[in-house]
Amino acid sequence: MTEFLQVVLSGLATGSIYALAAIGFTLLWQASQTINFAQGEFVMLPAFFVLIGMHVLGMPLIAAMIFALILSLILLGVIFKKFVIEPMLPHGTLPIVMATIALGILMKETVKEFYSAEAQPYPSLVADRTLDFFGAAVSTQDILNLVVSMLVVVALQFFLSGTRTGRSMQATAQNPQVAEILGVNIKRMVLYTFLINAALAAVASFLISPIYLAKFSNGEPIGLVAFIAAIVGGFNQIRGALVGGLLIGVVDNLAAIYVSAQYRAAVPLILLIVIILVRPQGLLGKAEGRAV
Amino acid sequence: MNSRNLILVLVGIAALIAAPLGQGNYVIYVLCSWLIFSIAAMGLNLTLGYAGQVSLAQAAFMGIGAYTTALLTMAGVHWIFAAPAAMVLCFVIGLVLGYPALRVQHHFLAFVTLAFSTLTFLVLRNEEWLTGGSLGLVGIMRPKFLGFDTMPQLHFYYFTLAVFVLVALLFWGLVHSPWGRAFKALRENPIRANSLGVDIRRMTLLAFAIGSALGGLAGALAAPLVQFIDPPAFSLMHSLKILLMVVVGGSGYFFGPILGAGLVIVMPEFLRFTEGYYLMIYAAMVLVLMIVCPTGLIGLGRKFASQFKGRSVRGDLKEGAKL
Numbered sequence: 001m002t003e004f005l006q007v008v009l010s011g012l013a014t015g016s017i018y019a020l021a022a023i024g025f026t027l028l029w030q031a032s033q034t035i036n037f038a039q040g041e042f043v044m045l046p047a048f049f050v051l052i053g054m055h056v057l058g059m060p061l062i063a064a065m066i067f068a069l070i071l072s073l074i075l076l077g078v079i080f081k082k083f084v085i086e087p088m089l090p091h092g093t094l095p096i097v098m099a100t101i102a103l104g105i106l107m108k109e110t111v112k113e114f115y116s117a118e119a120q121p122y123p124s125l126v127a128d129r130t131l132d133f134f135g136a137a138v139s140t141q142d143i144l145n146l147v148v149s150m151l152v153v154v155a156l157q158f159f160l161s162g163t164r165t166g167r168s169m170q171a172t173a174q175n176p177q178v179a180e181i182l183g184v185n186i187k188r189m190v191l192y193t194f195l196i197n198a199a200l201a202a203v204a205s206f207l208i209s210p211i212y213l214a215k216f217s218n219g220e221p222i223g224l225v226a227f228i229a230a231i232v233g234g235f236n237q238i239r240g241a242l243v244g245g246l247l248i249g250v251v252d253n254l255a256a257i258y259v260s261a262q263y264r265a266a267v268p269l270i271l272l273i274v275i276i277l278v279r280p281q282g283l284l285g286k287a288e289g290r291a292v
Numbered sequence: 293m294n295s296r297n298l299i300l301v302l303v304g305i306a307a308l309i310a311a312p313l314g315q316g317n318y319v320i321y322v323l324c325s326w327l328i329f330s331i332a333a334m335g336l337n338l339t340l341g342y343a344g345q346v347s348l349a350q351a352a353f354m355g356i357g358a359y360t361t362a363l364l365t366m367a368g369v370h371w372i373f374a375a376p377a378a379m380v381l382c383f384v385i386g387l388v389l390g391y392p393a394l395r396v397q398h399h400f401l402a403f404v405t406l407a408f409s410t411l412t413f414l415v416l417r418n419e420e421w422l423t424g425g426s427l428g429l430v431g432i433m434r435p436k437f438l439g440f441d442t443m444p445q446l447h448f449y450y451f452t453l454a455v456f457v458l459v460a461l462l463f464w465g466l467v468h469s470p471w472g473r474a475f476k477a478l479r480e481n482p483i484r485a486n487s488l489g490v491d492i493r494r495m496t497l498l499a500f501a502i503g504s505a506l507g508g509l510a511g512a513l514a515a516p517l518v519q520f521i522d523p524p525a526f527s528l529m530h531s532l533k534i535l536l537m538v539v540v541g542g543s544g545y546f547f548g549p550i551l552g553a554g555l556v557i558v559m560p561e562f563l564r565f566t567e568g569y570y571l572m573i574y575a576a577m578v579l580v581l582m583i584v585c586p587t588g589l590i591g592l593g594r595k596f597a598s599q600f601k602g603r604s605v606r607g608d609l610k611e612g613a614k615l
Binding site for chain 1: 340346392393395400402403404406407410411414418532535536539543568569571572574575576578579582583586
């Protein structure tokens with residue numbers, strides 16, 4: 001039982017980080033029908049901005065994190081939207097899929113060639129200790145991850161449903177034409193969505209890198225999990241992506257202990273296929289009806 | 293096909309026959325893999341360019357084809373029976389995968405195939421009793437046909453070329469048959485196609501399954517070419533590579549995937565001097581191409597041509613292929 005509790009808790013901690021990536025993914029999809037195949041690389045990259053800030057520019061950790069956040073907002077938010085997605089929007093989703101795949105490869109290779117191909121140690125915000133929680137050992141990093149990502153999700157939810165800008169963003173996602181008629185600046189709302197995605201990716205990056213180390217190839221598994229989490233939870237819901245992320249984190253951890261380490265990666269995939277078969281709109285999603 | 297195009301195609305085939313003469317083994321190997329990936333990309337083009345569905349598992353189907361062929365030929369079955377068995381297997385898996393995925397919203401096939409390609413990789417790596425695990429299968433024999441031994445590299449090239457030409461002819465026939473027109477119709481306007489009596493789901497499923505079977509055939513050729521197969525050769529990365537071939541060449545055009553496969557296979561040879569930067573340059577080029585011209589190189593060529601001739605862009609590609 002203690003082992004089970006421990007596995008579930010650390011699964012929730014990792015899952016909450018997956019949820020951040022999945023929420024960003026869902027937001028982009030809603031706001032601009034962008035399926036971002038580079039989402040995993042978006043989470044991989046900000047950690048390297050921090051490392052550059054610390055080791056090349058000699059900043060302290062906190063300053064380097066702010067530097068990385070700003071750089072992420074500019075590169076993964078503004079530049080990504082203006083120069084990659086916007087020119088392709090009139091051509092449908094396929095070119096965007098291809099372009100984001102290429103962008104992911106580009107980001108991965110750039111880090112590998114210009115920074116390092118080796119996994120880099122990454123500083124944590126808290127001292128690494130384990131706390132006793134009803135007999136289960138929980139690391140401080142796990143607790144930090146869970147707390148920070150939950151705070152971010154709550155803040156985001158409040159922003160989206162509690163402020164005028166947030167509600168305008170929701171309106172833009174639901175029906176851009178009507179939103180525009182009602183005086184919403186659609187372009188700006190879409191830009192906000194891209195900025196939020198960049199910020200979520202940066203936070204996810206800061207939280208996950210102390211555990212997995214910063215490595216150029218980290219993006220691939222994270223991106224895949226973000227996809228699965230978004231679909232399992234419900235592609236058109238923030239809550240869905242959150243539940244999906246947490247669920248995948250826990251299932252993944254349980255599978256590693258109780259199923260087999262070899263097929264660990266297969267379990268979330270099987271979950272994905274089952275969900276698509278049984279409940280294609282996702283656990284919390286609303287059915288959109290057939291597209292055709 | 294008008295007579296001018298026919299002559300061009302015959303010249304192309306003649307060039308393919310002459311290409312390997314006097315070349316070393318390595319060049320012939322590169323040509324062979326171009327033809328093989330062209331077959332896989334043609335299959336994906338049917339799914340993507342004609343039926344408008346994204347599959348991210350074409351390399352996984354190649355893997356299934358390659359392992360099936362390898363295991364059967366190593367058990368003493370002739371290639372001529374092993375390859376169709378591989379194709380049938382891929383066709384059936386395509387049906388089983390596509391049936392639930394196409395039941396729901398349009399972009400789901402992409403995700404189901406994404407999951408499937410990772411699953412395939414895991415099975416190939418972990419089931420050592422069957423697939424040899426991460427060490428792979430070694431010592432796959434090249435087939436003999438009535439005394440024509442494909443063991444020498446040049447002979448194997450002509451064998452691959454013969455299969456390629458046969459597939460290209462059948463493919464040409466398929467896309468110009470009522471079936472092919474139905475595929476295009478449901479890419480362009482599914483609602484209208486449906487109202488004219490095209491069963492959308494059945495036709496899309498069929499296109500995906502046939503495309504997957506062609507992936508299996510490509511695998512059946514790849515196994516005896518390399519004579520050694522292991523799981524990483526059929527990973528998700530390679531599925532993405534085949535997808536890039538189709539899109540870079542021009543999805544929905546007959547020659548698009550062949551051109552795309554040529555570029556993706558041959559480019560590393562030209563960019564070899566750039567060493568580690570190769571993938572970066574390549575990805576940047578794809579990115580720019582997608583931003584400038586999402587219909588791929590053939591679309592880009594037509595755009596230039598139509599500017600000179602004052603002809604309009606092919607109507608069915610104006611909207612671009614949709615996910």
